[in-house]
Amino acid sequence: MDNVADDLRSAGLRVTAARVAILEQVRTGNHLDAERIARGVRGSLGHVSTQGVYDALHALTRAGLLRRIEPAGSPARFESRVGDNHHHLVCRSCGEVADIDCVVGEAPCVEPSNTHGYAIDEAEVVFWGVCPQCQAQPAGSGSGQPARTKSED
Amino acid sequence: MDNVADDLRSAGLRVTAARVAILEQVRTGNHLDAERIARGVRGSLGHVSTQGVYDALHALTRAGLLRRIEPAGSPARFESRVGDNHHHLVCRSCGEVADIDCVVGEAPCVEPSNTHGYAIDEAEVVFWGVCPQCQAQPAGSGSGQPARTKSED
DNA sequence: GGCACAAACTGGAATGATTCAAGAAAACGA
């Protein structure tokens, strides 16, 4: 299971316990935020500073080993699925994020009706809805905090 | 020019100087953030508290008179174009936001390849690119602060 | 294996956007 270390090395990053643990954490978890990652890493390594976690997440993201996503209303989340152009599905009730395969596969997969002269390189698609668990449960008893409510409709 | 007051009234909101000024400000401006709105409103009304601006923006958004958008890496922005399902184009360099008409028109305009059991009500599309001004200018001299850089690719 | 230097990590303070709380002021229906 040392391919994590190898991945770090081949990305030009130094191999440290914190980075290995963080990358493993994100690969195992599901769109975790920095705080959850920090907690998980501390569980296996003992102490790691918050700043260390942010530093490592930035380094890993810059190196292309992680992708950072920021659904409106929730802290940044990290995922290890990089290189393909997939999208996300976010639960308005509990904030959970699921991956959605992009039918086109490469960015930008959707064409705007008018570019306004912009040089466009990416079309980010976020689907908003309510996850199966939250649909089944009485309102308000979801596993997390509400992410964003739909105002109009 | 009192249709702003009428709009407030028919949305069930009390008409106050702050709300009128804020709604006019957002209608005139282009995807302004709370701080810019506050500055503009203070220019015409004198003093308005920051909290008052946030309160009013929430009320107007809840009433469906404004829409709140949160492009990754920038504070929340408000727009008065509501009711249609248009999308946005964000400049990675200066953060400027432009509207993009949705070819379908009603949410959700894009269908996911797999819903994972979610009840989906909206597909939010954000196009990322570089605006004409920033393309023309040497890097770093944009009018605002960088919004989000593209890591890979 | 031991060194040196750059890259990482630590602790602590700071920032920016936004929210909470409690009291004062203003809007609007009776």
Added chain:
DNA sequence: TCGTTTTCTTGAATCATTCCAGTTTGTGCC
């Protein structure tokens, strides 16, 4: 004009994240 309810004010608090300065740790080289 009054009373009730909503809105606004001031001031402090929160959350995610970053800045800073000093210390520690990986890694390439001898």
